[in-house]
Amino acid sequence: MSNPGWVSDCDMPSKLILPVTQHIGAPARPVVEVGDTVLGGQMIAEAQGPVSVPVHAPSSGTVTAIEARAVPHASGLTDTCIEISLDGKDEWIGCEGLANWRDETKATLLERVRLAGIAGLGGAGFPTAIKLASDRDGGIHTLIINGTECEPYITADDTVMRCFAQQIVEGAEILAHMVGAETVLLAVEDNKPEAADAMRQAAVALEIAEVVTFPTKYPSGGEKQLIEILLNAQVPSGGIPADIGVLCQNPSTAIAVRDALIDGKPVTHRITTVTGMSLKDPGNRRVMLGTPIRELLDTAGFNADSADRVIHGGPMMGFAVTDLDMPVVKITNCVLAPTRSEIPPPQPQQACIRCGMCAEACPASLLPQQLYWYARAKDQEQLERHNLMDCIECGACAYVCPSHIPLVQYYRSAKGSLREAAKEKVRSDNSRARFEARQERLEREAAAREAKRAARKAAAEARAQAGDDPVQAAIERAKAKKAQQEAEQ
C-alpha cells in the first residue's frame, strides 16, 4: 500500500524536536544552549556512558528550547528534547570521511561509528558501535544484512534496498571488514523480488556477499529467527547472535555506517514508511529526525477525521501516538494512520481455553500459556525459569489467540518488572557491600583508637614506674628556674 520503489523527501519543517534518547541506553547530554546557532551535522548532545549515542542537528538553525516534550515512547511520557528552529538554509559543517578506511584500526572505525550517532535503524535502536564491538572469542564469521521487513505495512527496508542497494553493499563491506566476517548474507523476503534483484546487481561488487531469499512470514525479521532460517543455527537462550559468530544489521544501519566512514556524515535523516487508509498519499519519506509526526502526516494527505488513531511503528509492535507533535526519531520505521475498520478495536478478553495456538505461533518456542499464568500471578521465579526474557514481543501469540487475550501485553509488563527487579538486585547488592565495608571500617577505626589509647596509657604507666613522673619533673624544672632567677637578682 505504501508503494515501495521510490522515496520522496519530506518537506523541511520549520522546527525540529530532537529527543536526547532515541536509542536503547543512557540519554545523551545536551552540549548546546538555548540561543545557540547550530549547523547541520553538528553534535548537539554527546553520548553519556558506554551504552549511549550522540544526537546531531539535521539542519542549520537556532536552538529555541531544551525541555521535556512528548517523545515517541509507549509510555506517552515526556523526555528532554532539544528544539531547533530551522533557518531554511540547510548549512552544514564540513564533513570529512575516511578515504582509506581499510587502513584504519578497528578502534578508529568504531569511534567514528559511535560519534556518528548510529543506533539500529530497524526499529530497536541499539547502539551500533556496541553491537560491532561485542564479538566473542570465536569472532564473527557471518554478517547478515537483515532486509526482512519487521512488520506488515512497513516497506521502509524494501524501499531502501531498491533505491540504495549500492550503498548498502558498501556499508556491508565496511561492516564485514570491521568485524572480520567471511560471509555476507543479504537477506530478502520472497515478497520483495524487486529489492532482491537490486541487491543482486549491487552485490556483484562484493565477492563475499550473497543474496538469499526465503518465504515471507512474520516475524522472520527478528534476528534470532532470521539466523535460524538462514543458518539453521539457534542463538542460545539469553545470548546474542555474536555468541555463535553472527552479526545482524539493518540495511539502513549499513548505509549509516557507510555515510559515517566514507562521507563523515552522522545520522540525521531516515527513511520512514507513512501509511494507513486515512492517508491520501502513503509512501516512504526521507525525513529529518525531529520532524513532528503531524508535519510528516500532512505531506501524505492525512485525514484526521477518518483516522482512528496514529501508530508509531507497525501494527503488531507499535504504540499509539498520544500527541501528534511527537517527533520522528531514529527508531521511527513507520507511522501508521489506520481507519477504525482497518485495525478494529479488540474484542473482549475471554478465558484461556488451552487450545495451544499461541505455543504453535511463538517464534521463540516459548510456552505462552504458562507465561500468561505466571505473569498474572507475578511469579518472577517461574517467569525466569520459562525464559520470558527470550520473548521478542512480536505479538503473534495475541494475534492467534481465539479468546482475544492480550498475551503480549502481559509479557511486556512482566519483562519490565523482571528488568526492574534485576536492576534493584544490583543496587541492593551494591548497597550491602558498601554497608558492610563501612561497618568494617568503623570497627577498624574504633579498634585503632582503642589501641592508641591503650598504648598511651601503657606508656604513661611505664614512665611512672620508672620514677619518671612528668608532673614532678615539671615542678622540679619550675623550681630550678625560679631559684636561678632569684640567684641572678
Added chain:
Amino acid sequence: MLEVILGNPILLALAALVGLAIAFGALLGFAAVRFEVEGNPLSDQINAILPQTQCGQCGYPGCRPYAEAIADGDSINKCPPGGEDTIQALANLLDVEPEPLDAEHGVEAEPTVAYIREEECIGCTKCIQACPVDAILGAAKLMHTVIIDECTGCDLCVEPCPVDCIDMIPRKGGIQHWYWPLPDGQNRGNLIATDRSSEQAAA
C-alpha cells in the same frame, strides 16, 4: 568374652550395632567440624531478600541485623522500603504466613534519593557521618554531594543536617524506568496495535 559374644546371637547383634553407632558417630562428629558452615546461612538468605536500604526503620541498625533478628524469630513485616513484595518473599522463604506491613515502622513509599542543595550546604560533615553506605562526598567546610547511584534513600542524612539543605527526591519515574502495566483483564489494550485504545490515547 569373645566366645560368649560370638556364641550369643543377641549379644552379637548388640555389639555390631554399638560398633556401627560408634563408627558413624565419629564420622558425623568429624564432618561437623570439617565442613562447618560459617555464619548463619538462614540470615544470609534473609539478608539477600531485604532491600539493603539500611534505613533502620525496622528498629535495627541496618539490614543485616534485622535479617539476623528475623532468623531468630522476629516478625517479617517491619521493612517499609521492601514493602509487600519483600514480606511475600520472606514468607515464601521461611514458610510462614505473610502479614501486612507493620505501620508502626512506616509506610511503603516510592524509592527516593537524597539531594543536597549545594549552595546552602555549610560543610558540617554531619550527613557524611550519618550515611550508612558512604554515599556522600565532601570535607569539613567544603560543599558535600550525594553519589546518586549509591544512595539508598534511607533518609538518615536529612535529620542531622543543621541547615535542612537535603531533599529526598523520587528515584524512579521518568521514561528510563517506565514499563508496561499489566493488562486489566478488560482488554482495552489493542489486540493488534497493541496498547492503549483511542479513548485512552485521547485522554
